[in-house]
Amino acid sequence: MQIASLKxxxxxxxxxxxxxxxxxxxxxxxxxxxxxxEGGRSFSHYIGYYFVxxxxxxxxxxxxxxxxxxxxxxxxxxxxxxxxxQFHIDFKRxxxxxxxxxxxxLGLIFTLHQRSPATL
Numbered sequence: 001m002q003i004a005s006l007k008x009x010x011x012x013x014x015x016x017x018x019x020x021x022x023x024x025x026x027x028x029x030x031x032x033x034x035x036x037x038e039g040g041r042s043f044s045h046y047i048g049y050y051f052v053x054x055x056x057x058x059x060x061x062x063x064x065x066x067x068x069x070x071x072x073x074x075x076x077x078x079x080x081x082x083x084x085x086q087f088h089i090d091f092k093r094x095x096x097x098x099x100x101x102x103x104x105x106l107g108l109i110f111t112l113h114q115r116s117p118a119t120l
Contacts, residue, residue: 028049032045
């Protein structure tokens with residue numbers, strides 16, 4: 001199946017999928033790795049979506065928002081962030097999103113291909 005032979009609706013679905021994937025890559029999901037001061041244990045927590053060129057900040061306000069520790073201060077919670085390298089793109093989540101968009105796109109293209117031209 002060539003792109004030129006696709007119906008207008010199929011081409012529109014492909015363009016929307018491409019734009020969606022581009023936006024997902026521009027605003028990927030981020031994960032933060034935090035380390036407890038006592039015990040040296042670390043844990044990861046999903047942070048959210050941030051622009052790829054402006055990763056999450058590594059300050060206490062960000063940690064407070066992520067962990068939800070509004071009644072604790074930094075010493076009570078026992079968390080430290082060593083540097084920005086502790087924040088990284090959650091590639092597993094990003095790949096899952098892209099795979100989902102590709103599967104839905106292929107399903108829509110196949111469905112639109114099966115319909116008769118009179119219904120479109």
